[in-house]
Amino acid sequence: xxxxxxxxxxxxxxxxxxxxxxxxxxxxxxxxxxxxxxxxxxxxxxxxxxxxxxxxxxxxxxxxxxxxxxxxxxxxxxxxxxxxxxxxxxxxxxxxxxxxxxxxxxxxxxxxxxxxxxxxxxxxxxxxxxxxxxxxxxxxxxxxxxxxxxxxxxxxxxxxxxxxxxxxxxxxxxxxxxxxxxxxxxxxxxxxxxxxxxxxxxxxxxxxxxxxxxxxxxxxxxxxxxxxxxxxxxxxxxxxxxxxxxxxxxxxxxxxxxxxxxxxxxxxxxxxxxxxxxxxxxxxxxxxxxxxxxxxxxxxxxxxxxxxxxxxxxxxxxxxxxxxxxxxxxxxxxxxxxxxxxxxxxxxxxxxxxxxxxxxxxxxxxxxxxxxxxxxxxxxxxxxxxxxxxxxxxxxxxxxxxxxxxxxxxxxxxxxxxxxxxxxxxxxxxxxxxxxxxxxxxxxxxxxxxxxxxxxxxxxxxxxxxxxxxxxxxxxxxxxxxxxxxxxxxxxx
Amino acid sequence: xxxxxxxxxxxxxxxxxxxxxxxxxxxxxxxxxxxxxxxxxxxxxxxxxxxxxxxxxxxxxxxxxxxxxxxxxxxxxxxxxxxxxxxxxxxxxxx
Numbered sequence: 001x002x003x004x005x006x007x008x009x010x011x012x013x014x015x016x017x018x019x020x021x022x023x024x025x026x027x028x029x030x031x032x033x034x035x036x037x038x039x040x041x042x043x044x045x046x047x048x049x050x051x052x053x054x055x056x057x058x059x060x061x062x063x064x065x066x067x068x069x070x071x072x073x074x075x076x077x078x079x080x081x082x083x084x085x086x087x088x089x090x091x092x093x094x095x096x097x098x099x100x101x102x103x104x105x106x107x108x109x110x111x112x113x114x115x116x117x118x119x120x121x122x123x124x125x126x127x128x129x130x131x132x133x134x135x136x137x138x139x140x141x142x143x144x145x146x147x148x149x150x151x152x153x154x155x156x157x158x159x160x161x162x163x164x165x166x167x168x169x170x171x172x173x174x175x176x177x178x179x180x181x182x183x184x185x186x187x188x189x190x191x192x193x194x195x196x197x198x199x200x201x202x203x204x205x206x207x208x209x210x211x212x213x214x215x216x217x218x219x220x221x222x223x224x225x226x227x228x229x230x231x232x233x234x235x236x237x238x239x240x241x242x243x244x245x246x247x248x249x250x251x252x253x254x255x256x257x258x259x260x261x262x263x264x265x266x267x268x269x270x271x272x273x274x275x276x277x278x279x280x281x282x283x284x285x286x287x288x289x290x291x292x293x294x295x296x297x298x299x300x301x302x303x304x305x306x307x308x309x310x311x312x313x314x315x316x317x318x319x320x321x322x323x324x325x326x327x328x329x330x331x332x333x334x335x336x337x338x339x340x341x342x343x344x345x346x347x348x349x350x351x352x353x354x355x356x357x358x359x360x361x362x363x364x365x366x367x368x369x370x371x372x373x374x375x376x377x378x379x380x381x382x383x384x385x386x387x388x389x390x391x392x393x394x395x396x397x398x399x400x401x402x403x404x405x406x407x408x409x410x411x412x413x414x415x416x417x418x419x420x421x422x423x424x425x426x427x428x429x430x431x432x433x434x435x436x437x438x439x440x441x442x443x444x445x446x447x448x449x450x451x452x453x454x455x456x457x458x459x460x461x462x463x464x465x466x467x468x469x470x471x472x473x474x475x476x477x478x479x480x481x482x483x484x485x486x487x488x489x490x491x492x493x
Numbered sequence: 494x495x496x497x498x499x500x501x502x503x504x505x506x507x508x509x510x511x512x513x514x515x516x517x518x519x520x521x522x523x524x525x526x527x528x529x530x531x532x533x534x535x536x537x538x539x540x541x542x543x544x545x546x547x548x549x550x551x552x553x554x555x556x557x558x559x560x561x562x563x564x565x566x567x568x569x570x571x572x573x574x575x576x577x578x579x580x581x582x583x584x585x586x587x588x
Contacts, residue, residue, distance in 0.1 A: 102568035312531040337574035352511035367508040383544035426530045442548030
């Protein structure tokens with residue numbers, strides 16, 4: 001395996017700018033690595049080799065003319081949720097069978113405008129609904145990490161499981177991902193990678209297949225904090241095509257790395273100490289607190305009393321929005337069509353064949369809670385609870401807290417086909433218990449690797465910030481990364 | 494609150510998803526598990542609380558009332574299962 005794929009984005013950028021490396025060579029190294037690993041890891045559902053080589057050639061030509069962009073020549077993987085012109089875009093669902101958009105999402109357009117190269121489309125839970133990548137029509141992506149001394153396959157988390165697996169196995173320099181309830185941060189934590197969900201409105205949602213529009217945000221998964229900062233700078237923008245895109249300039253996130261956290265006030269919410277929480281999660285959390293204290297931060301206990309209601313409120317709001325957004329898949333304008341005896345039957349047969357079990361479940365819940373007579377009891381109440389969840393955070397920030405430190409997930413990676421999780425959808429939903437509050441409040445959150453559990457699997461910590469204060473998150477996450485070191489899986493594939 | 498088999502079938506029809514008898518029975522259990530889980534919201538005091546409409550405090554952006562895009566009929570029908578002359582083809586709706 002070529003050592004080129006070991007370079008981080010920052011290192012590759014350095015090598016290319018001093019003329020020691022071409023994008024064509026780097027891209028070829030990744031394409032070879034994907035070809036060798038994908039049968040085991042299943043991170044890519046479509047590899048765009050010819051396009052990647054063309055983009056790499058064009059990138060090298062731009063660099064030769066002195067026109068290098070911020071991501072010039074860097075090969076990236078793109079979650080299948082992002083619309084990519086003329087390329088596989090199915091949200092890993094059968095219902096979008098054969099769909100190749102005639103447009104490019106704003107986020108990926110921004111990446112290509114900065115010189116990045118697309119390697120292919122990455123596996124994910126169908127329509128981003130899942131926490132293990134097992135709801136994908138293309139089968140689960142596999143975590144490059146395994147329990148020490150075991151050869152059993154583990155999940156990479158979800159929904160951005162392909163993104164996390166590809167980054168951890170070095171099958172791309174970095175990846176795009178999206179997060180509606182934890183879909184960037186949970187897989188990042190389970191694979192020893194860094195993932196940030198920025199503030200709602202920071203990245204344009206235009207051209208990304210919609211799941212729950214008031215919660216969806218795009219963000220990067222990367223090998224380290226610096227690479228995540230570099231990627232987010234390029235992905236984020238102000239976009240007239242998304243009315244929820246927020247009109248503020250994108251800061252240079254990388255510039256804050258290495259800055260001091262002295263005097264920073266870090267909140268520790270008591271409500272995140274869950275009953276029955278694994279000892280290693282508690283130990284990790286205490287370790288994170290100690291690292292930030294050593295770096296000069298002030299650590300204070302805070303209260304977020306509505307935390308336990310975030311997940312139930314999410315499982316009303318997100319399915320309600322999903323049932324509306326997914327109404328468009330009816331066999332008429334794109335994707336799969338299954339004939340029926342009349343048009344209504346065609347809709348019903350198409351949707352029955354096209355959607356997987358988890359997607360159907362969520363559409364059903366959403367349809368039920370929005371149906372006549374139930375709207376007030378479920379949806380309206382959930383939106384009121386959402387106001388209270390956001391208010392909890394506002395009170396903490398108003399009291400001077402700069403960022404909040406929590407565990408990222410309640411456990412390390414679990415087995416593919418775990419029976420207790422498969423038989424109880426609610427149990428799987430609890431994977432997002434620490435991350436979902438952040439989406440409900442629209443805040444930025446970053447997951448950063450902080451250690452290994454007794455089985456040798458990575459665990460992550462989460463930092464939650466004030467709206468549009470991603471810079472503080474990068475700065476504090478960098479301190480944790482410096483203290484914890486980086487974690488790489490042993491190669492078995 | 495919980496759903497019975499008839500409600501599951503009614504909701505499936507509202508959602509335009511064909512379900513077999515077996516599907517409906519399985520979904521009844523799953524949906525009731527989820528509805529049981531979200532039931533805990535009823536213990537929250539929401540008296541006088543405004544429902545959230547926008548997670549970031551912002552005024553809805555408005556565009557100039559001008560044409561900025563269009564003339565893309567070819568692109569719009571490009572992915573459709575059946576088309577003719579830039580129309581989507583569907584089974585007969587009106588006799």
